[in-house]
Amino acid sequence: MMAEESRPSTVVLCDFDGTLTKVNVMDYIYTRFAACGMKFAERWARDELSTMEELRQTFATVQAKRPELEAAISKIELVPGVEELIAFCKDRGHGFAILSEGLRWYIEYLLDLHGITGMMVYANEIFFEENGFKFSFPWFDPRTPLRGTSKQAIIKHYHERGQRVAFVGDGRSDYEAADVADTVYGCGLLTDYCRKEGIPVVPFADLNDLMNKWREP
Numbered sequence: 674m675m676a677e678e679s680r681p682s683t684v685v686l687c688d689f690d691g692t693l694t695k696v697n698v699m700d701y702i703y704t705r706f707a708a709c710g711m712k713f714a715e716r717w718a719r720d721e722l723s724t725m726e727e728l729r730q731t732f733a734t735v736q737a738k739r740p741e742l743e744a745a746i747s748k749i750e751l752v753p754g755v756e757e758l759i760a761f762c763k764d765r766g767h768g769f770a771i772l773s774e775g776l777r778w779y780i781e782y783l784l785d786l787h788g789i790t791g792m793m794v795y796a797n798e799i800f801f802e803e804n805g806f807k808f809s810f811p812w813f814d815p816r817t818p819l820r821g822t823s824k825q826a827i828i829k830h831y832h833e834r835g836q837r838v839a840f841v842g843d844g845r846s847d848y849e850a851a852d853v854a855d856t857v858y859g860c861g862l863l864t865d866y867c868r869k870e871g872i873p874v875v876p877f878a879d880l881n882d883l884m885n886k887w888r889e890p
């Protein structure tokens with residue numbers, strides 16, 4: 674088979690925090706380790722700050738080092754059904770990748786703890802340095818200037834390659850993704866947003882419910 678033909682016609686792109694985890698990992702870190710707490714995250718939620726500013730300003734008040742942060746987040750649970758969802762997509766010949774406005778570091782750390790490896794993860798990057806933290810945003814796109822990782826630009830990239838995208842998400846950083854995805858599976862704030870904007874959405878209660886409601890995008 675030629676490489677072109679082996680590209681899956683459908684790709685499932687899935688948010689991480691709150692969709693595959695029981696709690697938002699970033700909020701968990703902020704409330705436990707940042708002297709400023711949720712101050713900048715709350716401004717981000719009002720669209721007053723970009724993700725880049727939120728991360729830099731909040732982590733500037735974090736004293737903890739990487740091992741301490743990892744020990745704390747190792748207690749965060751994935752929601753039931755993550756491995757089943759990945760297997761479900763594979764069985765159907767769909768691509769699967771994680772699309773997150775969080776940090777690739779903790780996503781891979783948590784997946785690895787649960788024996789899930791080799792996932793494609795689009796997310797923001799953190800660097801642990803002697804005197805603090807640095808960040809980079811390899812998936813930034815100027816068309817979504819408030820976001821570090823432009824979920825919308827990544828979906829459009831799949832579209833340009835002729836692939837259809839089913840998007841799964843729950844929150845504010847998923848809105849621009851829902852605007853362009855071929856099918857949206859939503860819970861939480863994302864469902865409310867889709868209904869308000871007239872975007873068709875398949876609401877789901879949990880990942881097992883999502884797999885039961887699966888329709889081809």
Ligand SMILES: [Mg+2]
Nearest residue numbers: 688690691844
């Ligand atoms: Mg989320």
